[in-house]
Amino acid sequence: MVFRVANGTDGIRMRSREVIVVGGGLIGSLVAFRLRGAGADVLVLDADRPGAAWRAAAGLLTPDGERLRGTPLHAEALEGLRRWPALAAALERSGVPVHLRPGVTRMQPGGGVVGTPGEASLHPPSVVRAARQELEVVAAHVQSLVPSGGGVRVRTDAGDWFAGQVILAAGAWSGVFGVGVRAEQGQALLLRGAPDIGARYGPPARGFSRYALSRPDGLYVGATSRRSWATTPDVHGTRWLRGAARTLVPDTDGAEVAAHLVGLRPVTPDGLPLVGPHPTLPGVLVAAGHGRHGALLAPVTAARVLGMVRQGVNA
Numbered sequence: 001m002v003f004r005v006a007n008g009t010d011g012i013r014m015r016s017r018e019v020i021v022v023g024g025g026l027i028g029s030l031v032a033f034r035l036r037g038a039g040a041d042v043l044v045l046d047a048d049r050p051g052a053a054w055r056a057a058a059g060l061l062t063p064d065g066e067r068l069r070g071t072p073l074h075a076e077a078l079e080g081l082r083r084w085p086a087l088a089a090a091l092e093r094s095g096v097p098v099h100l101r102p103g104v105t106r107m108q109p110g111g112g113v114v115g116t117p118g119e120a121s122l123h124p125p126s127v128v129r130a131a132r133q134e135l136e137v138v139a140a141h142v143q144s145l146v147p148s149g150g151g152v153r154v155r156t157d158a159g160d161w162f163a164g165q166v167i168l169a170a171g172a173w174s175g176v177f178g179v180g181v182r183a184e185q186g187q188a189l190l191l192r193g194a195p196d197i198g199a200r201y202g203p204p205a206r207g208f209s210r211y212a213l214s215r216p217d218g219l220y221v222g223a224t225s226r227r228s229w230a231t232t233p234d235v236h237g238t239r240w241l242r243g244a245a246r247t248l249v250p251d252t253d254g255a256e257v258a259a260h261l262v263g264l265r266p267v268t269p270d271g272l273p274l275v276g277p278h279p280t281l282p283g284v285l286v287a288a289g290h291g292r293h294g295a296l297l298a299p300v301t302a303a304r305v306l307g308m309v310r311q312g313v314n315a
C-alpha cells in the first residue's frame with residue numbers, strides 16, 4: 001500500500017511524519033493502530049487530559065442496551081459489535097488482554113432478567129494500553145493545526161511537527177480546533193469486593209441508563225450524564241450511583257469505593273459522530289464526537305479513517 005508522503009515544510013526544519021493523530025484515546029489510538037497495521041508512518045500526540053473519556057468508560061458494546069434500534073447509529077453499532085472480536089484478537093497480540101466478554105442482561109421492570117444476545121463488554125483502559133503498545137505515542141498538548149507546504153504544521157507544547165495528514169481525535173476537546181463538539185460529563189463508581197455479575201442493565205430511571213459490570217478492576221456502576229466540563233466527582237453523582245448500585249447488585253452497601261471516575265463524553269449537536277474532512281483545514285480529517293458510544297463504534301471509525309487516508313480525502 002502507498003500512503004501519501006509529506007512533500008515538504010515551509011522552510012523551517014521540523015520533525016516530519018506521514019500521519020499524526022491528535023489524541024490517543026479510544027478513537028485516536030484505534031485509528032492509529034489500524035493505520036500502523038496498514039503500513040503508515042504514524043505518530044500519536046496525547047496531552048493526557050484529566051477527564052479523558054476512555055479512562056472512565058464502562059466498555060459496554062450494547063446497541064440494544066443503548067436503545068440505538070431505529071436511530072441512524074444502529075447499523076454502525078451492529079457493525080462495531082461484529083468487528084470487535086477480530087480487533088480484540090489483533091490488540092491482544094501486544095500481550096495486553098482487553099477482556100472482551102460476551103453476554104449482557106437486562107433487568108425487567110416487574111422483576112426477572114433477560115439476556116440480550118450478541119452484546120458484549122470489554123475494558124476500555126486496556127484497549128487503549130494495548131493499542132499504544134504498538135504505537136509511538138508522545139506526551140504533547142497540541143495547540144494549533146496550520147495547513148502549510150502541502151501538509152499540516154502541528155504546534156505543541158513539546159515543539160512542532162509536520163505531517164502529510166492529521167487526524168483530529170481529541171475527544172471533547174476537539175471543539176478547540178473548529179468542530180462542533182462539546183463535553184457531556186459522566187460519573188461512575190468502581191467498587192471493590194462485589195460478586196461477579198457479568199454485565200447488566202437496570203430498568204431506566206429518569207431517562208438515564210443504570211448499569212453494572214464486573215471488570216478486572218472491580219464492579220463498575222454507571223453512569224451519570226450532564227452538560228459540564230467538571231472533571232471532579234460530586235455528591236449528587238455519588239448519591240445517584242450508590243442508588244444505582246443498590247438496584248443493580250444487592251449487598252453492595254458495604255463495598256469499598258476503589259475509584260470514582262469522571263469522564264467527558266465528546267458530543268455533537270445531532271448526536272452523530274464527525275468522521276470526515278475538517279470543514280476548513282486542508283490536510284485534517286476529523287474523528288470525534290462519538291458521545292456515549294466510542295468503544296462500540298471505534299472499529300467502524302478506524303476502518304473509515306483508514307479508507308479516507310488511502311484515498312487521499314482532504315489531503
Ligand SMILES: Cc1cc2nc3c(=O)[nH]c(=O)nc-3n(C[C@H](O)[C@H](O)[C@H](O)COP(=O)(O)OP(=O)(O)OC[C@H]3O[C@@H](n4cnc5c(N)ncnc54)[C@H](O)[C@@H]3O)c2cc1C
Nearest residue numbers: 023025027047049053054059060142171186263294295296
Ligand atoms: C462514564 C462514561 C461511560 C462510558 N461508557 C461507554 C460504554 O460503555 N460504551 C461505549 O461505547 N462508550 C462509552 N463511553 C463513551 C466513550 O468513552 C467515548 O465515546 C470515547 O472515549 C471517545 O473517544 P475519543 O478518543 O474521541 O475521546 P477520549 O477517550 O476522551 O480521548 C481523547 C484523548 O485526546 C487527548 N487530547 C485532548 N486534547 C488534546 C490536545 N489538545 N492535544 C493532544 N491530546 C489531546 C486526551 O488526553 C485524550 O486521551 C463512556 C463515557 C463515559 C464518560
